[in-house]
Amino acid sequence: MALITTENLRKVFPVRKRLFGGQEYVTAVDDVSFKIHRREVFGLVGESGSGKTTCGRLLLRLLEPTSGSIYYDGVDITKLTGRELLSFRRRVQMIFQNPYESLNPRFTVYDSVAEPLIIQRIADGEERRRRVIEALERVRLTPAESLLRRYPHELSGGQRQRVAIARALVTEPDFVVADEPVSMLDVSIRAGILNLMLDLRDDLDLTMLFITHDLAVARYMCDRIAVMHKGRIVELGSKEDVIENPQHPYTRALLSSVPRLHSLSKT
């Protein structure tokens, strides 16, 4: 059975584009339906501004949909309140697109990664500290001890991104929305982190919505890939089909714009 099913999901933002203009609307997500299976890595690629982040936030109910439904484990989460909503939130995590915005600037690295453990009362004392350090080491923030008391502004972009990943994974959630989680990492560290995420999928049955602009990363990570354009999913299929045999003109345009590594001799 699918872990997540969305039906006709829509999100419209009211905006005022001009200084003295009237109310206008941006349709960020427009009639989107898909399923994500248990243990699946479901890729979301597509145009900048096409609604990928909005879609991810809707799935975790960080935003309320304008219309449509979202089933998680058979339950319509758009209707959850109180205790049920809390218990849903405990099972899911988000790695936000921009680690410059998502980490609390007043939290040290230790505070950021320990917070979900504290909120969920998962571990305390020495055990908590041990888990924080282990999570940091897994994302290659080493020596972890020397980073625990740093603040986000004292870290590089890729280091912040890894703190955000450690924070999301430390509680071993069931479902993660990973929004461009490795965009600021060099290819070597990135490879290590992608492998870590795949291992968690295998060992802990982690399910993921994986948003990325890097099609090679999508190919490596995902089982199926959905392509978004102007709020809609224009193509959805297995990664091989989408990348080797794209059907929609936008997907084709996307694939033909991927920068190529020139002069890398294979001989």
Next chain:
Amino acid sequence: MSFFEIQGLRMHYATSRGRVKAIRGVDLKMDKGQALGLAGESGCGKTSLGLSILRLLPNNAHITRGRILFHGEDLLRKSEEEMRRIRWKYISMVFQSAMNALNPVYRVGDQIVEAILAHEDITKDEAKERVSELFSLVGLDPGRAGQYPHEYSGGMRQRAVIAMALACHPELLIADEPTTALDVIHQKQIIEKMDELREKLGMTMIYITHDIAIISETCDVMAVMYGGKIVESSKVRDLLRRPMHPYTQGLIRSIPPLHDSVGRLTSIEGEPPSLLSPPRGCSFNPRCAYSRDICRTSEPPLRQLNGGLVACHFAEEIPWP
């Protein structure tokens, strides 16, 4: 005289646990109109280098040695007032943190108008006109200039910051991961525009990125940083055809292919070096498959080899592929 040159730059951040030595002796020379691609491990000092050039480092940062020569004049000796005139107009930067570059309480378009008016003697209407052009140039709908940063998607904000950096036609552009939040179609469009500006106005560019394919498509020269130093630099073609430094080789091996399935991606074994107490000798030695005694005791200088520069004692002997 070079258009732009960095000589022996050293810089650290003071922290409660000691000094984080983010730049440990960097030399760099660029001609006008050249594009340099700067790659390297996360946390190795690339952003610190960019911020040093613009003198926008945080208070706990200290430049202890070196010179940064722009048209032969040392930027490290300029007053803050002089630097303010140089920033944006002559040297500008696309910040890695798009959101930090935008003020959340002002409309995006107004911020760029203000930046232009602060440096150029033109009317507000002319500035607005230029903002519309810049928006189209980076693929943003000019009709959305009146919105606030939080109403933009991640990639839209990044494009706004690029528009702002290009607004005054700078001579030197430092672009720090400028397209990480963009789809490849917008990315291509923007890179082509930057190429155009390089040709038309002779703009010089330092392009910091983890995307080595982009470097191979846009830059003339590529430099690789590791542990606060440049460990290799060459013409892009030469470097990719025959990477000489073991770190560069490992990096290139970690690139995932688009059209082949791979079993499991490889990454470079071992831990990134601590800049609080960098390893003795070559900073890559604890992770290097070729390391010998001398690598643990003596630091290899950046030296000429095969038309490029490399900092490795045994570069001649290390095979590729």
